[in-house]
Amino acid sequence: MVCKECGRDSYVIVIVPCGKGSGPYVMELCMKCAIRSGKYCVSHEVAHIGYSDGTTACIICVHDIVAEKMSSADGYLERITDNIDGDDLESLDDWLDMVGPIYGGRPRALLSALAARSLRTGVTVDEVTERIISARSAAEILPDYW
Ligand SMILES: [Zn+2]
Numbered sequence: 556m557v558c559k560e561c562g563r564d565s566y567v568i569v570i571v572p573c574g575k576g577s578g579p580y581v582m583e584l585c586m587k588c589a590i591r592s593g594k595y596c597v598s599h600e601v602a603h604i605g606y607s608d609g610t611t612a613c614i615i616c617v618h619d620i621v622a623e624k625m626s627s628a629d630g631y632l633e634r635i636t637d638n639i640d641g642d643d644l645e646s647l648d649d650w651l652d653m654v655g656p657i658y659g660g661r662p663r664a665l666l667s668a669l670a671a672r673s674l675r676t677g678v679t680v681d682e683v684t685e686r687i688i689s690a691r692s693a694a695e696i697l698p699d700y701w
Protein backbone atom coordinates (compact mmCIF):
# COMPACT_ATOMS: atom_id res chain seq x y z
CA MET A 556 0.00 0.00 0.00
CA VAL A 557 1.26 3.44 -0.87
CA CYS A 558 1.88 6.05 1.83
CA LYS A 559 -0.03 9.24 1.00
CA GLU A 560 2.76 11.36 2.49
CA CYS A 561 6.08 10.00 1.21
CA GLY A 562 4.71 7.92 -1.65
CA ARG A 563 6.67 4.84 -0.65
CA ASP A 564 5.14 1.39 -0.80
CA SER A 565 4.67 0.20 2.77
CA TYR A 566 3.81 -3.17 4.29
CA VAL A 567 2.00 -1.46 7.17
CA ILE A 568 -0.37 1.47 6.66
CA VAL A 569 -1.72 3.55 9.54
CA ILE A 570 -4.99 5.45 9.14
CA VAL A 571 -4.57 8.82 10.84
CA PRO A 572 -7.15 11.60 11.15
CA CYS A 573 -6.43 14.75 9.19
CA GLY A 574 -7.99 18.04 8.28
CA LYS A 575 -11.39 19.45 9.05
CA GLY A 576 -14.36 20.90 7.22
CA SER A 577 -15.40 18.90 4.18
CA GLY A 578 -12.56 16.37 4.31
CA PRO A 579 -10.76 14.18 3.49
CA TYR A 580 -10.85 13.14 7.13
CA VAL A 581 -8.24 10.41 7.14
CA MET A 582 -4.91 9.75 5.53
CA GLU A 583 -3.16 6.43 4.91
CA LEU A 584 0.44 6.75 6.08
CA CYS A 585 3.43 4.47 6.51
CA MET A 586 4.52 4.01 10.13
CA LYS A 587 7.38 6.49 9.79
CA CYS A 588 5.14 9.26 8.42
CA ALA A 589 2.38 8.42 10.93
CA ILE A 590 4.80 8.89 13.83
CA ARG A 591 6.18 12.08 12.27
CA SER A 592 2.62 13.44 11.86
CA GLY A 593 2.18 13.48 15.66
CA LYS A 594 -1.14 11.67 15.22
CA TYR A 595 0.10 8.24 16.21
CA CYS A 596 0.73 7.40 19.88
CA VAL A 597 4.05 5.59 20.07
CA SER A 598 3.57 4.43 23.67
CA HIS A 599 0.13 2.90 23.03
CA GLU A 600 0.71 2.00 19.36
CA VAL A 601 -2.60 3.43 18.14
CA ALA A 602 -3.59 6.26 15.83
CA HIS A 603 -5.19 9.27 17.49
CA ILE A 604 -8.88 10.02 17.21
CA GLY A 605 -9.69 13.20 15.29
CA TYR A 606 -11.96 16.10 16.19
CA SER A 607 -13.84 18.41 13.85
CA ASP A 608 -11.52 21.33 14.64
CA GLY A 609 -8.55 19.36 13.29
CA THR A 610 -7.06 18.50 16.71
CA THR A 611 -6.33 14.90 17.70
CA ALA A 612 -5.69 12.83 20.84
CA CYS A 613 -4.80 9.25 21.77
CA ILE A 614 -7.89 7.82 23.46
CA ILE A 615 -5.78 5.54 25.67
CA CYS A 616 -3.75 8.56 26.86
CA VAL A 617 -7.11 10.22 27.66
CA HIS A 618 -8.11 7.18 29.73
CA ASP A 619 -4.73 7.23 31.50
CA ILE A 620 -5.18 10.87 32.56
CA VAL A 621 -8.73 10.13 33.73
CA ALA A 622 -7.49 7.18 35.83
CA GLU A 623 -4.66 9.26 37.27
CA LYS A 624 -6.88 12.23 38.20
CA MET A 625 -10.13 10.45 39.04
CA SER A 626 -9.81 11.31 42.75
CA SER A 627 -9.97 15.02 41.76
CA ALA A 628 -12.92 14.65 39.35
CA ASP A 629 -15.50 16.03 41.80
CA GLY A 630 -13.22 19.00 42.47
CA TYR A 631 -12.91 19.87 38.77
CA LEU A 632 -16.68 19.66 38.33
CA GLU A 633 -17.26 21.87 41.34
CA ARG A 634 -14.66 24.49 40.34
CA ILE A 635 -16.02 24.76 36.82
CA THR A 636 -19.73 24.78 37.66
CA ASP A 637 -19.07 27.34 40.45
CA ASN A 638 -17.39 29.69 37.99
CA ILE A 639 -19.72 29.71 35.01
CA ASP A 640 -23.39 30.64 34.94
CA GLY A 641 -26.42 31.38 32.81
CA ASP A 642 -26.65 29.76 29.36
CA ASP A 643 -23.06 28.51 29.57
CA LEU A 644 -23.76 26.58 32.75
CA GLU A 645 -27.03 25.26 31.36
CA SER A 646 -25.29 24.08 28.21
CA LEU A 647 -22.62 22.23 30.21
CA ASP A 648 -25.23 20.78 32.57
CA ASP A 649 -27.37 19.48 29.69
CA TRP A 650 -24.34 17.87 28.06
CA LEU A 651 -23.24 16.23 31.32
CA ASP A 652 -26.78 14.91 31.81
CA MET A 653 -26.57 13.26 28.41
CA VAL A 654 -23.05 11.80 28.55
CA GLY A 655 -22.80 11.24 32.33
CA PRO A 656 -24.46 7.80 32.24
CA ILE A 657 -22.13 6.69 29.41
CA TYR A 658 -18.99 7.77 31.28
CA GLY A 659 -20.01 6.49 34.70
CA GLY A 660 -21.09 9.81 36.14
CA ARG A 661 -20.93 13.54 35.49
CA PRO A 662 -17.52 14.12 37.19
CA ARG A 663 -15.88 11.40 35.10
CA ALA A 664 -17.50 12.68 31.87
CA LEU A 665 -16.19 16.18 32.57
CA LEU A 666 -12.72 14.92 33.48
CA SER A 667 -12.60 12.90 30.28
CA ALA A 668 -13.47 15.98 28.20
CA LEU A 669 -10.85 18.04 30.09
CA ALA A 670 -8.23 15.32 29.55
CA ALA A 671 -8.98 15.06 25.82
CA ARG A 672 -8.89 18.85 25.46
CA SER A 673 -5.55 19.03 27.29
CA LEU A 674 -4.01 16.53 24.86
CA ARG A 675 -5.64 18.22 21.85
CA THR A 676 -4.24 21.63 22.77
CA GLY A 677 -0.95 20.59 24.42
CA VAL A 678 -1.60 21.96 27.89
CA THR A 679 -2.38 20.38 31.27
CA VAL A 680 -5.86 19.56 32.57
CA ASP A 681 -5.44 22.37 35.11
CA GLU A 682 -4.61 24.86 32.36
CA VAL A 683 -7.75 23.84 30.43
CA THR A 684 -9.74 24.29 33.66
CA GLU A 685 -8.25 27.78 34.19
CA ARG A 686 -9.03 28.70 30.58
CA ILE A 687 -12.68 27.63 31.03
CA ILE A 688 -12.96 29.60 34.27
CA SER A 689 -11.49 32.78 32.80
CA ALA A 690 -13.71 32.47 29.71
CA ARG A 691 -16.65 31.67 32.02
CA SER A 692 -17.66 29.07 29.45
CA ALA A 693 -16.99 25.37 28.90
CA ALA A 694 -17.61 25.71 25.15
CA GLU A 695 -14.08 24.55 24.28
CA ILE A 696 -14.68 21.09 25.74
CA LEU A 697 -18.19 20.67 24.38
CA PRO A 698 -18.79 19.14 20.93
CA ASP A 699 -19.34 21.83 18.32
CA TYR A 700 -22.86 20.57 17.51
CA TRP A 701 -23.85 21.23 21.12
ZN1 LIG B 1 5.35 7.61 4.44
Ligand SMILES: [Zn+2]
Pocket residue numbers: 596597598599600613614615616617
Ligand atom coordinates in the same frame (compact mmCIF):
# COMPACT_ATOMS: atom_id res chain seq x y z
ZN1 LIG C 1 -1.46 7.08 23.98
